[in-house]
Amino acid sequence: MTDSRRRSTARHFARSLLVLPALALFLFPSSPAQNDTSNVLPLDPLPQDTGSAGLQLMLRRLSTTARLMHTTAHPDDEDGGMMTLESRGKGDTVLLLTLNRGEGGQNKVGSNLSDVLGVLRTLELIASDRNYGVEQRFTRVADFGFSKNPDETFQKWLGHDIALADIVRVIRTFRPDVLVSRFQGTDRDGHGNHQASGIVSREAFRAAADPNRFPEQIREGLLPWQAKKFYFDNVCPFRSNECAPDNYTVKLNTGEKDPLLRMSCLQFALEGLRHQRSQGVGGWTVDAGPHYSFYRLVDSVLPTTVGKDGHEQDYFDGIDTSLPALASRLSDEENKVPWLRSELTAIASKIDQVRKTSDADRVVAPEPLFAIAQSLKQLVHRVDSSELSDATRLDLVDRLKEKEEQARSAVNLAMNVTLEANVAPAKASATDIPYEADALTAVSPGQALTVRVKLHNGSKYALSIANARLQAPEGWLRMADAEKATIATGEDYYANFGLKIPAKAKYTRPYWHRANPEIDAVNTVDDEAFATLALPPSLIRAVVEYQIAPKPDRRLSIQGWTPQKAAPPNPHSEISTAVAVPFTERDGSLRKHPFAVVPAYSVTLEPGAQVVPTAGSTREVKVGVSYNLNSPAQGVLRLTVPQGWKAAPAEVNVRFAHRGEKQDFDFTITPSQLKEGRTEVRALLQSGGQEFSEGYTVVTRDDLNTFYYYQPAVQRVSIVDVEVPKELKVGYIKGAGDDIATVLRQVGLRVIDIPPENLATTELAQFGTIVLGIRAYDTQKDVAGNNKKLLDFVSGGGTLVVQYEADVGNFNGGNFTPYPATLSRGRVSVEEAPVEILAPQDSVFTFPNRITQKDFEGWVQERGLYFMDQWDEKFTPLMASHDPGEEILKGGLLRAKYGKGTYIYTGYAFFRQLPAGVPGAVRLYVNLLSAGQEGSR
Numbered sequence: 001m002t003d004s005r006r007r008s009t010a011r012h013f014a015r016s017l018l019v020l021p022a023l024a025l026f027l028f029p030s031s032p033a034q035n036d037t038s039n040v041l042p043l044d045p046l047p048q049d050t051g052s053a054g055l056q057l058m059l060r061r062l063s064t065t066a067r068l069m070h071t072t073a074h075p076d077d078e079d080g081g082m083m084t085l086e087s088r089g090k091g092d093t094v095l096l097l098t099l100n101r102g103e104g105g106q107n108k109v110g111s112n113l114s115d116v117l118g119v120l121r122t123l124e125l126i127a128s129d130r131n132y133g134v135e136q137r138f139t140r141v142a143d144f145g146f147s148k149n150p151d152e153t154f155q156k157w158l159g160h161d162i163a164l165a166d167i168v169r170v171i172r173t174f175r176p177d178v179l180v181s182r183f184q185g186t187d188r189d190g191h192g193n194h195q196a197s198g199i200v201s202r203e204a205f206r207a208a209a210d211p212n213r214f215p216e217q218i219r220e221g222l223l224p225w226q227a228k229k230f231y232f233d234n235v236c237p238f239r240s241n242e243c244a245p246d247n248y249t250v251k252l253n254t255g256e257k258d259p260l261l262r263m264s265c266l267q268f269a270l271e272g273l274r275h276q277r278s279q280g281v282g283g284w285t286v287d288a289g290p291h292y293s294f295y296r297l298v299d300s301v302l303p304t305t306v307g308k309d310g311h312e313q314d315y316f317d318g319i320d321t322s323l324p325a326l327a328s329r330l331s332d333e334e335n336k337v338p339w340l341r342s343e344l345t346a347i348a349s350k351i352d353q354v355r356k357t358s359d360a361d362r363v364v365a366p367e368p369l370f371a372i373a374q375s376l377k378q379l380v381h382r383v384d385s386s387e388l389s390d391a392t393r394l395d396l397v398d399r400l401k402e403k404e405e406q407a408r409s410a411v412n413l414a415m416n417v418t419l420e421a422n423v424a425p426a427k428a429s430a431t432d433i434p435y436e437a438d439a440l441t442a443v444s445p446g447q448a449l450t451v452r453v454k455l456h457n458g459s460k461y462a463l464s465i466a467n468a469r470l471q472a473p474e475g476w477l478r479m480a481d482a483e484k485a486t487i488a489t490g491e492d493y494y495a496n497f498g499l500k501i502p503a504k505a506k507y508t509r510p511y512w513h514r515a516n517p518e519i520d521a522v523n524t525v526d527d528e529a530f531a532t533l534a535l536p537p538s539l540i541r542a543v544v545e546y547q548i549a550p551k552p553d554r555r556l557s558i559q560g561w562t563p564q565k566a567a568p569p570n571p572h573s574e575i576s577t578a579v580a581v582p583f584t585e586r587d588g589s590l591r592k593h594p595f596a597v598v599p600a601y602s603v604t605l606e607p608g609a610q611v612v613p614t615a616g617s618t619r620e621v622k623v624g625v626s627y628n629l630n631s632p633a634q635g636v637l638r639l640t641v642p643q644g645w646k647a648a649p650a651e652v653n654v655r656f657a658h659r660g661e662k663q664d665f666d667f668t669i670t671p672s673q674l675k676e677g678r679t680e681v682r683a684l685l686q687s688g689g690q691e692f693s694e695g696y697t698v699v700t701r702d703d704l705n706t707f708y709y710y711q712p713a714v715q716r717v718s719i720v721d722v723e724v725p726k727e728l729k730v731g732y733i734k735g736a737g738d739d740i741a742t743v744l745r746q747v748g749l750r751v752i753d754i755p756p757e758n759l760a761t762t763e764l765a766q767f768g769t770i771v772l773g774i775r776a777y778d779t780q781k782d783v784a785g786n787n788k789k790l791l792d793f794v795s796g797g798g799t800l801v802v803q804y805e806a807d808v809g810n811f812n813g814g815n816f817t818p819y820p821a822t823l824s825r826g827r828v829s830v831e832e833a834p835v836e837i838l839a840p841q842d843s844v845f846t847f848p849n850r851i852t853q854k855d856f857e858g859w860v861q862e863r864g865l866y867f868m869d870q871w872d873e874k875f876t877p878l879m880a881s882h883d884p885g886e887e888i889l890k891g892g893l894l895r896a897k898y899g900k901g902t903y904i905y906t907g908y909a910f911f912r913q914l915p916a917g918v919p920g921a922v923r924l925y926v927n928l929l930s931a932g933q934e935g936s937r
Helices: 003-015 051-062 080-089 114-132 150-156 161-174 192-207 215-220 265-273 331-336 340-358 366-384 390-415 740-746 756-761 781-785 787-795 808-814 919-930
Strands: 067-072 093-098 135-138 178-181 229-232 250-253 292-300 417-424 448-457 463-471 477-481 485-487 492-500 541-548 572-578 580-584 590-594 601-606 609-613 619-627 633-640 646-648 651-656 662-670 677-687 690-692 694-699 707-712 714-720 729-733 750-753 769-772 799-803 821-828 835-837 864-871 875-877 879-881 893-898 901-906
Touching: 051 080, 051 340, 051 390, 067 080, 067 161, 067 192, 080 093, 080 114, 080 250, 080 265, 080 292, 093 114, 093 161, 114 135, 114 265, 114 694, 114 707, 135 161, 150 192, 161 192, 161 215, 178 192, 192 229, 192 292, 340 366, 366 390, 366 541, 366 572, 390 417, 390 572, 417 541, 417 572, 448 463, 448 541, 463 477, 463 492, 485 492, 492 541, 601 677, 601 690, 601 694, 609 619, 609 740, 619 633, 619 651, 619 677, 633 662, 651 662, 714 919, 729 740, 740 750, 740 919, 756 781, 756 787, 769 787, 769 919, 781 787, 787 799, 787 893, 787 901, 799 919, 808 821, 864 875
Parallel strands: 067 093, 067 178, 093 135, 178 229, 417 580, 609 714, 729 750, 729 769, 769 799, 799 901
Antiparallel strands: 229 292, 250 292, 417 448, 448 492, 463 485, 463 541, 477 492, 541 572, 580 590, 601 619, 619 662, 633 651, 633 677, 646 662, 677 690, 677 714, 694 707, 821 864, 835 879, 875 893, 893 901
């Protein structure tokens, strides 16, 4: 057996022990080796990424050159178990490419939808990636809601080339050995976005290697890249440990316990997946024991790698991923660097020695790791100045730099050296930060501040600080107080840097946007330099270079090493981190936000959308202004209204005394000559010769990092010709969260919120109609627990409107309806799908508004979801609709008489239509609330 085959066989055995998502060397928020390019600071490091376990995990990574890329459609589609096995279990560098950010989905923990939900889900996925250990990328296509086939998906995405081009860009940048698609591109995948993901992933495998595909990327400097093998998932029953042998090529056990993770890779991945709370996966668990991921090899540029049984042991069968194999990649060009293979072999041998020794005692590892990092650094310089062709040289340098960074990270772990960089309040003492309640959470142009860098020496050595610096945009750094010093074991080193944020500094914001999220399904990328990144890069980073202080007759304790071999005499390394802004929450807990630049003023119109009836009169508009500078300031605030409308007052003089202050300013708007249509109201604040016309929202959670979502200071106004019953009193019980009640108030209905926890004690007879918000039975135990009270309300003469429920099993098992009915997952995803009115004489279509086919025009994202598919004859189906080529669905709107009252179930997506101000949906919804209440005029 050749040495290469021995390495391969041993590697297969080792890789069979572990499985799940991959450790992101570059965007991984908690990796000790972090080379952060995402403006996402680490939360507290995971215990597995510190100490001996963290060092061993990093040494696994240092020992292999394997690169794997996993593609999916949405956040939470990913095979976390497989990625964790490959990344953490086997040390592969793994990248997860998620086509969109899930912005078209449902939010199971709040009311935020659309693009702000996309930012939240980006943060959730990055938090999951900490556990998976993967680097994260996205394409520019957006989640526009559920679709049933790839044709609709590609139509929304303006063809398939936009998504394909971004996948090709990532392949050409990351240069994976293996490409693994979560989906096949067939009906088996379900969601049309899933099918589209499988289709473009498979095409990208070959397209990335073709210089004639997307040649503009080649002109930018990217080079073609051919991955070696392409696999897809979804070949066996979901969550099944059984699979027909002919269906799969690779079977990966993600359920074996990893001693470094202290659990299986699948369990560790699920710990990360729980961050995706908006997806409703927070409570998922998995038992210990065997669990498998099955993948099929569907394309390859290698000779056959399957055994006689048609199976492989590993994705990388046929691919030598050892460090010396980097020389083999050069083919005929290896003779241009004849020293390379021997150098790589020597480094690989040293890494193997360190792994064996540090497994028992990590304190013996630092010095040889210093030497390994130095050797890799020297090798990078030699290769970069060699006569290799540009494509070959650039790829090899990139891979060697990756190994050099991993070696430095291993050094820092072995040395137990840590680094913090925090923005310090003005009252900071010489050695620590007194976290104050009014501490900055973000900075604004014009502000001066101090960044305090703190390095802790947790090693057994005295350290010499060779250099401390701050990487900041040009013109920001005003002062540096970073002296060379020697620090003893257990001591801290401090350096202070003064910054002044220029007046024209760019704000920290998403690099992508949609002009009209209700219609656009492709994002505009505002800065192509960031294209495909999860979030824009960190603005400033701290870097500290340190050495082990000289000590006479120092000897290395690892067998076969001598001081002469341990060059340089004073081993040195560096550690870096992104800058944080610490602050105190109201509850006294300490948190950190990533360093971010935001406008001095945030201007928002509340509410952001308004539905105005044509018979409407004056409207109250509130403008919220937040201030983020230290010194007092003043300005003038105005509204811009449609022609013929009036705003009072015409302008307001505003004054702010200190950072963190927020004020609300009330305006009265008098509309004129109202006709059904759309218009807008804008707010503008002028201060200090600048104009501020947008506001930002802080998107965060206690388990997530922080980012910012921006919206123009615009109120979108939909003018609707709608009649409302003046005497009707409506009680609204929120479920998972929606803005329907706000719209109902805007059109003139009396709506009272009923907190779910108060349902048991609320006198329901005061209401004519009660509405259950979306997914109320799914998310509010008090609603399910008081269902009899709700049905008694109907029996006594009230109207109950129940909106869609997503937990089919829970709803059907709960017997919540007054008569038998079976909820299904049936839905109509095409928002333009024709709607048939089945009972045109029913008051739902006549009172107080006459409903016609025109009322189904202009709907957004979808018609409806979670329709009933069976019901008692006492229910009357009122409408029918279906997606193209599918059977008619009549269970989206059911009405039944129960006792003296009216029960209505609707799966039509009013929770999307009303906030979007769709006129026909507003009229129809008002009619639903009025059903059985015709006397409330």
